[in-house]
Amino acid sequence: MSILDREHTVAGTGYSRWLVPPAALAIHLCIGQVYGFSVFNIPLTKILGVSKAAADDWKLTSMAVIFGVAIVFLGLAAAVFGTWLERVGPRKAMFAAACCFCGGFFVAALGVKLHVFSLVVLGYGVLGGIGLGIGYISPVKTLITWFPDRPGMATGMAIMGFGGGAMIGSPLAVNLMKFFGSPTTTGVAQTMVAMGVIYFVVMMFGVFTVRVPQPGWKPAGWEPKPAGTQKLVTSANVSAADAIKTRQFWLLWMVLFLNVSAGIGVLQTASPIIQQTLGVSVAAAAGFVGLLSLFNMGGRFFWSTFSDKLGRKTTYNVYFILGGVLYALVPTSATMHSVPLFVLLVCVIISMYGGGFSTVPAYLKDLFGTMHVGAIHGRLLTAWSAAGVVGPLLINFMRDYQVAHGVALAQSYNFTMYILVGFLVVGLLCNLAVSPVHERYHHRAQVERPAPSTRLATN
Amino acid sequence: MENTTARTSPLSLAIAWLIVGVPLLWGVMETFKKSLALFH
Numbered sequence: 001m002s003i004l005d006r007e008h009t010v011a012g013t014g015y016s017r018w019l020v021p022p023a024a025l026a027i028h029l030c031i032g033q034v035y036g037f038s039v040f041n042i043p044l045t046k047i048l049g050v051s052k053a054a055a056d057d058w059k060l061t062s063m064a065v066i067f068g069v070a071i072v073f074l075g076l077a078a079a080v081f082g083t084w085l086e087r088v089g090p091r092k093a094m095f096a097a098a099c100c101f102c103g104g105f106f107v108a109a110l111g112v113k114l115h116v117f118s119l120v121v122l123g124y125g126v127l128g129g130i131g132l133g134i135g136y137i138s139p140v141k142t143l144i145t146w147f148p149d150r151p152g153m154a155t156g157m158a159i160m161g162f163g164g165g166a167m168i169g170s171p172l173a174v175n176l177m178k179f180f181g182s183p184t185t186t187g188v189a190q191t192m193v194a195m196g197v198i199y200f201v202v203m204m205f206g207v208f209t210v211r212v213p214q215p216g217w218k219p220a221g222w223e224p225k226p227a228g229t230q231k232l233v234t235s236a237n238v239s240a241a242d243a244i245k246t247r248q249f250w251l252l253w254m255v256l257f258l259n260v261s262a263g264i265g266v267l268q269t270a271s272p273i274i275q276q277t278l279g280v281s282v283a284a285a286a287g288f289v290g291l292l293s294l295f296n297m298g299g300r301f302f303w304s305t306f307s308d309k310l311g312r313k314t315t316y317n318v319y320f321i322l323g324g325v326l327y328a329l330v331p332t333s334a335t336m337h338s339v340p341l342f343v344l345l346v347c348v349i350i351s352m353y354g355g356g357f358s359t360v361p362a363y364l365k366d367l368f369g370t371m372h373v374g375a376i377h378g379r380l381l382t383a384w385s386a387a388g389v390v391g392p393l394l395i396n397f398m399r400d401y402q403v404a405h406g407v408a409l410a411q412s413y414n415f416t417m418y419i420l421v422g423f424l425v426v427g428l429l430c431n432l433a434v435s436p437v438h439e440r441y442h443h444r445a446q447v448e449r450p451a452p453s454t455r456l457a458t459n
Numbered sequence: 460m461e462n463t464t465a466r467t468s469p470l471s472l473a474i475a476w477l478i479v480g481v482p483l484l485w486g487v488m489e490t491f492k493k494s495l496a497l498f499h
Contacts, residue, residue: 014466025479167486287496
C-alpha cells in the first residue's frame with residue numbers, strides 16, 4: 001500500500017508543522033483508552049447472568065489479567081517494532097497500530113459473545129497491546145523532528161493524549177453499554193465493536209494527516225545551539241543497536257522504571273488511605289481518582305514543556321527530589337487528617353508520574369540524537385512494562401509483609417510511602433549518573449545532513 | 460514527496476485541532492464533574 005510508505009508522507013513546502021500534534025493526539029487519545037479498561041470489569045463478570053453474576057461468569061480477579069497482558073505487550077511491541085517503525089515511517093506504523101488496536105476490540109468482542117476468556121485476552125491484551133506499543137511510539141520521532149526547538153512540548157502534547165484517553169474512553173464505554181444494554185445483554189460485545197469502529201475512524205485521521213519533514217528541515221529562524229554549549233545534548237546520532245550497549249540507556253531505564261513503580265505505588269495506595277484513614281466516602285474517593293487523572297494528563301504536558309527550559313536531567317532531578325519530599329509528607333498529611341493537603345500532595349506527585357513518561361523521549365533525543373529515537377524509546381518502554389508487573393507485586397508484597405508482622409493496615413500504607421521514597425532516591429542516583437554518550441557509539445554516517453534549501457517558514 | 464507548495468490553511472488547522480480537542484475537552488469535563496464529588 002504505497003500511500004502508507006514513508007516516501008508518500010514527506011511534507012510539501014507549505015505544510016504546517018502544527019498539523020502533526022493533532023495527528024499524534026488522534027492516535028494517543030484512542031490508545032489511551034487502555035487506562036479506562038476497568039469500566040468493563042464489572043460488566044464482564046455478568047455476561048451470562050446480565051443483572052448479576054452467574055455461577056459460570058468470569059471472576060472479577062481475572063479482569064486484571066486483560067489489562068496486565070495489554071501493558072506487557074505494549075512494552076514488548078514498542079521494543080520489537082521500533083526499528084521497523086524507523087524504516088517504514090509514522091504513517092504505516094500508525095495504520096498498523098490502528099489495525100491491531102481496533103482489531104483487538106473486535107476479537108475481544110467475539111470472545112465476549114462466545115464467552116471465551118482466552119479470546120478476550122488474545123484480542124484486547126495481545127493484539128490490542130501490540131497496537132498500543134506501535135501506536136505509542138509511532139509519532140514520537142516525527143514530533144521531535146518537526147519541533148527541534150521544543151521537543152519536550154511536542155512529545156508532551158502527544159503523550160498527554162495517552163493520559164487523557166481514558167477520560168474519553170471511560171464515559172464513552174459507559175454510555176455505549178447503556179445504549180446497547182438490555183435485560184438480556186450487558187451490551188459489552190456491541191460496545192467493543194462500536195469502540196473499535198469509532199477509534200479506527202479517528203486513528204485514520206491521524207494516519208492521513210501526519211507528514212515527515214524534508215531532510216534537513218528546520219523551523220524558520222531556528223538554529224541548533226553550537227555543540228558543547230549544553231553538556232548532555234548531542235548533535236551526533238546513536239543507532240538503536242548501539243544505544244542499548246550504553247550505560248546511559250540502562251540508567252534511563254532504571255529512572256523510568258523507578259519513577260513509574262513509585263507512581264503506581266501511590267496510585268494503589270492513595271485511594272485506600274483517603275477512604276480508610278481520612279474517612280472520605282466512596283463517591284468522593286472516585287472523584288479523587290478522577291482528579292488524579294486530570295493531573296496525570298496535565299503533568300505530561302506541563303513538565304515536558306518545562307523541561308525544554310530547565311533541561312531534561314534537571315527536570316528528572318525535580319521529579320525525584322521534590323517527589324521524594326512530597327511522598328514523605330503524604331503520611332504526615334494523613335496523620336493530620338488534612339484532606340486538602342493530602343489531595344494537593346498526591347495530585348502534584350501524579351503530575352510528575354505523568355511527566356516522567358512525556359519527558360523521556362526528549363531526554364533520549366538529547367543523549368542519542370534523533371536518528372533512531374523512536375526505536376530507542378520503544379526499547380526503553382520495557383521499563384514501563386516491567387514496572388507495571390513488578391511494581392504492584394513488590395508494593396503488595398511489602399504491605400502484606402508488614403501486616404503479617406503485626407503492623408496495622410493504615411500504618412502499613414505509611415511505611416509503603418517511605419519505601420517509595422527509597423525508590424525515588426535510587427532513581428535520583430541513577431539520573432545523577434547520566435553523562436554524555438561516548439563518541440565511540442556515535443553513528444559514523446550523518447544520514448540527516450542539513451539541506452539549507454529546504455529551510456521553510458512553516459511555523 | 461508531496462508536489463504541493465500550498466500552505467496549510469488556518470481552517471484546516473482549526474478543524475484538525477477541533478477533531479481531537481472536542482473529544483478531549485468532553486472527557487476532561489466529564490472527569491472534572493466526577494471529581495467535584497470530592498469537594499462536596
